[in-house]
Amino acid sequence: MTSTSKEDMSALRKKITATLVGISATATIAGCAVTDTEPDSAASPSALNTSPASSGSASHRGPYDDGEYSVDGEYGTRGSSIGVAITLEDDEITAAEVTPHATNKTSLALQRRFADAVPALVVGRDIDDVSLDRVAGNSHTPAGFNDALEKIKAEATG
Template identity: 35%
Template sequence: MRLPTGRAALAASAAATVMLLTAACGGDTEATADEASDPAATSDAPAADPNATFQDGTYQASGTYGNPGGQSSIDVTMTIADNTVTDLKLEPGASGTSLQYQKQFIGGAADEVVGKKLGEINVSKVSGSSLTSTGFNIALEQIQKDATA
């Protein structure tokens, strides 16, 4: 079946765009997917009630998320005092390009979280890593549940 001229041009343009993105990222589809995602993208985890009361303490949770290379996870440890995050530790659970993105995320996440009220946090893209935030927000939601007074 022959496509009309307009559709053929559109199809060729789309194919060329995919080829350019792949070439620009050295053929690494994971980098293409992470870099091309919407900078405002967030996970499905909603922020908790900003007026919620949380118990002081240190909480740990893991968030697993999918990426073009498979599954990755990130371990999150937060210390909370007076409803505010006072300390954040992150441990990567990825390899290859995903690990590189997780390291970028880990390098910038504390600036987005420490000093903020636990009920107001919902992290999106940090330091060029948008998929890692999905795993982080899954762990954050569990920590918020665990710390609910």
């Protein structure tokens, strides 16, 4: 190789390295917004996710008694909870309301975002097909909602 081509190769390597570092930094930054592992992180509300409940998750599958049900769902290790009110008709959730119970300012804001997002995710669905995962940046609050659903199913079983 001539000295010019070594210089060209060195410059090319630097460009490639700089580009890869830029791509890596961009991927890392983008990944933080969606895959943050902090409890009840403040990820984008667009990170909504629901998945069907597995048939083994509930001790009973419908039919359930029609009616309005209201319970507290618990989650976490520090006694965190949310209020959940559901209206059932033919095993379908026809109305849903979540009431935040948090007293910490940050937790309360996260629970409120969760509460705002939930009805659009569950209304019109069979209660046995609802199991929330990560909603509106909340990674733990959905466990409280799922706990409440299990309590409602038990109560709605004649």
